[in-house]
Amino acid sequence: MVNRRMFRPGFPDVKEPSAPRPPHNGPVPSKKPAPPEVTHAENFYWVKQMQSHTPMAVVLEDGEVLRGTVEWYDRDCIKLTRQGSPNLLIFKRVIKYVYKDGEESAQGGDE
Numbered sequence: 522m523v524n525r526r527m528f529r530p531g532f533p534d535v536k537e538p539s540a541p542r543p544p545h546n547g548p549v550p551s552k553k554p555a556p557p558e559v560t561h562a563e564n565f566y567w568v569k570q571m572q573s574h575t576p577m578a579v580v581l582e583d584g585e586v587l588r589g590t591v592e593w594y595d596r597d598c599i600k601l602t603r604q605g606s607p608n609l610l611i612f613k614r615v616i617k618y619v620y621k622d623g624e625e626s627a628q629g630g631d632e
Contacts, residue, residue, distance in 0.1 A: 567591060567594045567599070570590075570591050570621075571590075571591050571592065574590050575591075575621055576588065576589070576590055576621065576622035576623065577589065577590060577591055577601070577619055577620070577621060577622055578619070578620055578621070578622045578625070579599075579601060579611060579616055579619050580617045580618050580619070580620075581611075581615050581616060581617060582615050582616070582617045584617075587601055587603075587609060587611070588603065588622055589601040589602050589603035589604070589606075589608075589609070590602050592608070597612060597613055597614075598610055598611055598612045598613055599611050
């Protein structure tokens with residue numbers, strides 16, 4: 522029987538010390554900010570407002586102001602509970618901004 526030898530060289534034969542690379546002097550890439558879904562900042566804010574039953578004012582894109590407390594939220598909408606008026610399910614895409622009710626006078630706003 523004939524001994525057959527492999528044509529591939531062994532690992533120690535291939536591994537040669539490589540020359541050190543010169544340092545890279547190009548622009549340093551900036552770190553991309555994390556997407557909002559990953560930071561959980563929005564979740565923290567809504568949970569805090571729900572637990573403390575903070576009166577909120579929701580300003581819609583058309584300028585309408587809705588007042589009430591946030592009962593629950595999800596990725597696309599919030600449920601605003603109002604006293605003496607029907608509760609509302611508001612899509613987040615139509616919300617211009619949200620603030621705590623009573624803060625507009627403290628900030629000098631005229632709403």
